[in-house]
Amino acid sequence: MENEKPSVLMVHNYYRIPGGEDTVVANERKLLEENGHRVVFYHKSNSEIEGFRLLKKLAFPFMTIFNGKTYREVKAIIKRERIDIVHVHNTLSLISPSVYYAARKCRIPVVQTIHNFRMLCPGAAFYREGKICTDCVEKGLVCAVWHACYRGSRAQTLACVIGAACHRMTGIYGKLNYICLTGFNKEMLLQHRQIKCDRVFVKPNFVSLAQRPVPWDKRREQFVFAGRLDSLKGIEIVLGAWKMMGEAAPLLVICGIGPREEWCRRYIAENKLKNIEMRGGVPNGEVLRLLGESRGMILASQWYEGFPMSLAEAYSVGTPVIGSDIGNVGDIIKKYGMGIVFKHDSSRDLAEKVMQQDLFRGYEGNVRNAVSDARLNYELLMEIYDKAGEFV
Numbered sequence: 001m002e003n004e005k006p007s008v009l010m011v012h013n014y015y016r017i018p019g020g021e022d023t024v025v026a027n028e029r030k031l032l033e034e035n036g037h038r039v040v041f042y043h044k045s046n047s048e049i050e051g052f053r054l055l056k057k058l059a060f061p062f063m064t065i066f067n068g069k070t071y072r073e074v075k076a077i078i079k080r081e082r083i084d085i086v087h088v089h090n091t092l093s094l095i096s097p098s099v100y101y102a103a104r105k106c107r108i109p110v111v112q113t114i115h116n117f118r119m120l121c122p123g124a125a126f127y128r129e130g131k132i133c134t135d136c137v138e139k140g141l142v143c144a145v146w147h148a149c150y151r152g153s154r155a156q157t158l159a160c161v162i163g164a165a166c167h168r169m170t171g172i173y174g175k176l177n178y179i180c181l182t183g184f185n186k187e188m189l190l191q192h193r194q195i196k197c198d199r200v201f202v203k204p205n206f207v208s209l210a211q212r213p214v215p216w217d218k219r220r221e222q223f224v225f226a227g228r229l230d231s232l233k234g235i236e237i238v239l240g241a242w243k244m245m246g247e248a249a250p251l252l253v254i255c256g257i258g259p260r261e262e263w264c265r266r267y268i269a270e271n272k273l274k275n276i277e278m279r280g281g282v283p284n285g286e287v288l289r290l291l292g293e294s295r296g297m298i299l300a301s302q303w304y305e306g307f308p309m310s311l312a313e314a315y316s317v318g319t320p321v322i323g324s325d326i327g328n329v330g331d332i333i334k335k336y337g338m339g340i341v342f343k344h345d346s347s348r349d350l351a352e353k354v355m356q357q358d359l360f361r362g363y364e365g366n367v368r369n370a371v372s373d374a375r376l377n378y379e380l381l382m383e384i385y386d387k388a389g390e391f392v
Helices: 021-035 046-051 055-065 070-083 100-104 135-139 143-149 153-172 183-189 235-250 261-270 284-292 309-315 325-337 347-355 367-373 374-389
Strands: 008-014 038-046 086-092 110-114 178-179 200-202 222-226 251-255 276-282 296-299 321-324 339-342
Touching: 008 046, 008 070, 021 038, 021 055, 021 086, 021 309, 021 374, 038 046, 038 070, 055 153, 070 100, 086 100, 086 276, 086 374, 100 110, 110 374, 135 143, 143 153, 183 200, 183 325, 200 276, 200 374, 222 284, 222 309, 235 251, 235 261, 235 347, 261 276, 276 374, 284 309, 296 309, 296 347, 309 325, 321 325, 321 347, 325 339, 325 347, 339 347
Parallel strands: 008 038, 008 086, 086 110, 110 178, 178 200, 222 251, 222 296, 251 276, 296 321, 321 339
Antiparallel strands: none
16 A cells, blocks of 8 residues: 555445444444544445335346446545545445446455355355255356245345346456455355455454453353344254253343344243343343353354354453354354354254353453454454555
8 A cells, every 4th residue: 555544445235134244344444443544434224225216116126236326426435535445344235346346447456355155145145945055156146046045035036146147247356355254254255266365365353352251150140142033043943942951041141133033032932931031132232241241152053154243242251152063153163262062953952062051161261362352453454455455
């Protein structure tokens, strides 16, 4: 970069339901600003779609492929604010990949953080019908249309596939730079034929250190599930485990909302599970407080995941994790040694691990710095920005 402190245009499209990506964006924006960078934040929210008039709704599938308004606005911002680098987190649905073309037109490098597997899988998760699926990589994106992988709709999935095909034909994906959150994610991304290894970097998520860890003997006899309530996150597996444990189960505090929320409430009521509390959407600070006073966190992901912010947040307050044994969750727990894994699709195995919670004694605090070193994370980000600047 020519400037000592490059100015950054950070781009993010919020989903209707808040998630870990939003926390990553807020953390990185704050990190850059605290280190003297000028950050311009360009964002949209998919909640805006609900207010669209009929004509705009009809045009919406085309907007997800290329949004001309985004293209014009991003070009104007880059020129007006003298942006040095564009850092993109999410483009679905309103921003669209048009942001890439706007930056390229202005000869500004683009860094795209990979939070999921959408560039290879329209469903974004390599997950279908309750199991891992990589058909789109092995057999082509048309598999996703056949199985209606995006929101259970073949029409919407077809729109995703057409968009991906169009952008592959332009070669735009090969002109971007990528941040993967783990080495596992990098290996998966490199299955995309256009993406070259020298443009893909690994930088994990981080969180700021919160309060000092609560000593084990002062913690509550409870576990926390913090995340979207859907099958991908394994909420059915978790509730099945608590049903098996019966009255012997510790308290489970569920923080989150999602498509399986009503199912969860019915399941809890029908099975008379009195040791479960559903808190709904809980502010991040309150989640950290709950994690800090609990015996552990349950992370029952049924897909490969990126680098779950809930896991990093649990570690930052010295709280161990019982996590599924697939993809990044299992790898991260094994790497840092703070927690145990269970067979990802087995409520029985999860129940057995929860009942072995005394194995966690003495873990608190021993990996806090691994996920909370903001200075190291900033240095990694600057190295990535510098390398990205070489590819303009």
